[in-house]
Amino acid sequence: MKQYVLIKDTLKGLWKENPVFRQLLGMCPTLAVTNAAVYGLSMGLATAFVLLCTSIIISIFRKVFPYEVRTASFVVIIATFVTIVDLFLKGNYPSISKALGPYIPLIVVNCLILARQEAFASRQPVHSRCPGNGNWFYISLNCSWQHQGTFRFRDYIRVENFKPFGKRRLVPSVVYNAAPCRSVSYTRNNDRCYQYVHG
Amino acid sequence: MSEFLLIFISAILVNNFVLKYFLGICPFIGVSDEVTASLNMGMAVTFVMTFTAPVVWLIHTFILARFNLPFLEYVTDIIVIASLVQLVEMFIKKNSRTLYNTLGIYLPLITTNCAILFSALFLVLRGYNLIQSIIFGFGSGIGFTLAIVIMAGIREELEFADVPQPFKGAAITLLVAGLMALAFMGFAGMPSA
Numbered sequence: 001m002k003q004y005v006l007i008k009d010t011l012k013g014l015w016k017e018n019p020v021f022r023q024l025l026g027m028c029p030t031l032a033v034t035n036a037a038v039y040g041l042s043m044g045l046a047t048a049f050v051l052l053c054t055s056i057i058i059s060i061f062r063k064v065f066p067y068e069v070r071t072a073s074f075v076v077i078i079a080t081f082v083t084i085v086d087l088f089l090k091g092n093y094p095s096i097s098k099a100l101g102p103y104i105p106l107i108v109v110n111c112l113i114l115a116r117q118e119a120f121a122s123r124q125p126v127h128s129r130c131p132g133n134g135n136w137f138y139i140s141l142n143c144s145w146q147h148q149g150t151f152r153f154r155d156y157i158r159v160e161n162f163k164p165f166g167k168r169r170l171v172p173s174v175v176y177n178a179a180p181c182r183s184v185s186y187t188r189n190n191d192r193c194y195q196y197v198h199g
Numbered sequence: 200m201s202e203f204l205l206i207f208i209s210a211i212l213v214n215n216f217v218l219k220y221f222l223g224i225c226p227f228i229g230v231s232d233e234v235t236a237s238l239n240m241g242m243a244v245t246f247v248m249t250f251t252a253p254v255v256w257l258i259h260t261f262i263l264a265r266f267n268l269p270f271l272e273y274v275t276d277i278i279v280i281a282s283l284v285q286l287v288e289m290f291i292k293k294n295s296r297t298l299y300n301t302l303g304i305y306l307p308l309i310t311t312n313c314a315i316l317f318s319a320l321f322l323v324l325r326g327y328n329l330i331q332s333i334i335f336g337f338g339s340g341i342g343f344t345l346a347i348v349i350m351a352g353i354r355e356e357l358e359f360a361d362v363p364q365p366f367k368g369a370a371i372t373l374l375v376a377g378l379m380a381l382a383f384m385g386f387a388g389m390p391s392a
Contacts, residue, residue, distance in 0.1 A: 028222055032220065032222075071281070071307070072278070072281045072285075076274060079274045079277050080274060082273055083271075083273050083274065086273070087270065102320050105272075106317060108273055109312065109313040109315075109316050110313070111311050114311055
């Protein structure tokens with residue numbers, strides 16, 4: 001039974017409640033740092049780590065926080081883990097840390113993480129569903145960010161010289177990526193939508 | 200004087216937070232249904248940003264830099280922002296009941312607006328002084344307001360447009376955002392701070 005719930009939560013996070021494509025949460029890093037697949041992946045992993053750790057901590061101490069200041073307490077916990085991630089990246093992967101720049105500290109205010117704490121972790125005991133939630137949610141997050149990265153990737157193969165995982169300039173190509181990406185996975189009628197987007 | 204003007208104008212147009220740096224996209228998409236609501240949201244954000252800037256600057260200069268505690272930067276920044284938002288909420292609630300009712304749920308949401316945290320980090324990164332920080336915070340807030348109000352105006356018109364079925368809802372909003380970003384790229388040639 002427990003296994004079943006875990007799998008159900010996984011699939012929900014991956015497809016039905018995909019944070020980026022379905023719920024439109026955490027759009028800022030999705031648009032800003034996916035100019036190369038490697039940045040998308042590292043940002044996804046960083047966010048996933050923060051999401052998982054804060055989920056566990058908040059779920060354990062969920063009865064300690066007074067209701068009025070819960071948001072502030074959550075945010076401070078998130079900020080602590082973001083500092084850990086930031087220092088880790090600065091120490092071990094300075095080039096990635098430099099490329100992502102201020103978007104790493106901005107994980108603190110990623111509405112996806114706060115929404116997840118508010119809706120899930122602060123109401124569930126840690127042993128039953130929370131690790132599953134955090135864990136699988138992060139995979140879905142990674143998938144969507146990889147997805148974004150790949151979309152840009154394909155555009156570059158077409159229009160510019162081919163440099164996978166290389167550094168390239170940031171183009172405000174929201175038209176290019178976000179809208180087709182989203183409408184592809186958003187609407188029920190995928191095929192028809194794909195035709196609309198790609199002619 | 201011209202230096203302050205340059206910071207102000209470039210924060211509004213050239214380096215617009217929403218359309219250049221992809222910051223504050225959540226309220227930009229979520230709260231841009233109608234012009235009045237988005238204007239209120241923009242004003243609240245501008246207010247918080249303008250007051251966050253000097254407080255963050257003072258804390259950074261006189262506490263974090265002096266006692267060599269840079270790793271506490273994110274935690275202090277977010278505490279400053281959250282408590283300022285709380286303060287603004289209490290102040291408005293006590294003094295102007297009508298404004299409080301109009302802003303409603305948007306006020307607590309400002310805490311998680313990434314544009315505000317980014318402006319706090321950015322002024323430390325750029326090494327602005329106190330007055331420059333205030334001007335930068337104010338200009339960034341005005342830039343956010345400008346973007347969200349234009350977006351709301353376009354979306355009000357879109358209500359009457361014949362949008363194809365798969366593009367309805369958030370998809371067409373993102374397309375509009377992309378076109379606005381393209382338009383704002385025109386300001387990139389201007390001198391900026």
